[in-house]
Amino acid sequence: MSTSVKSATVAALVTGAAVATIGIAPPAGANDEWGINGTFATSSNGDWAKVNERYHDEPVVRSTWTINTVCSTPMDCAGTVNSDQGWSAPIYTTNGVWYIKRVVPNWKFCADGSPVEGMQIYRIYPVGPEGYVDTTSDEYTGEDQTVGPSGSCGRNQWPQIRMPFYMKKI
Template structure:
């Protein structure tokens, strides 16, 4: 019994000395300034290729993580908007509402939900958690029934982000 108590005590002591202090810096999050671009030349509207205006801007990202799979923060774009960023299943998500995303033939505005799905990528195009370059998709989805069509209007295009 004494041996078991001694082992438990040593294990607890080792755990305390090797654990990271609360609020310690880690490399799990995305923090810094990034140049982003979405390639409108490769855009798809409802799964049909059709060139669209691309997107270029600078994002300032701040995140806080409690583990590699639990991070959240904020994206501030030089285009004048802010949105939350979080991670789930190895992907980073940025979601924001785009007011007056499109206009119907009668001039009625339609709002869209823009979702950026991104992940870190290495020089070989494969997932690399240590990379400062990210790739993924920029998708904007409108409400079904907008403009009198029983279809969710959707635009998808490739996305790229690099730390500056």
């Protein structure tokens, strides 16, 4: 076999191996340590809920989430949350705070029975045993807020519910 044929064969094998690896390799510079990955028990504490800035008891919401994220830097991560309640939503981080945003159809109903859609936003950050930010922790705290459109149900007001939120890896 000639040298040029050997070189072409080696080049083809290296290229083929590289192409085969691209499908399973994370993006260049990706780091799993920066993201949130795994299964988590979550709780939105309705005992401390505020409805339009007034304390009002709401049901406690407990669920299990499976989260998968990919990060290119500690401040640039994105992925998906899948809840055992049947919904899925994107998750991303900005300035060390994680956000999950999803539309909640038929969130509330007006007196006439017409439905109101809500935008649910979770804002969470990792917290250590002392209650301070700890980027190495597998526990998160923050807020679960759902807001409806202003003018819904004939009121010039943004209906909203805010609750403390907690999440721990299981």
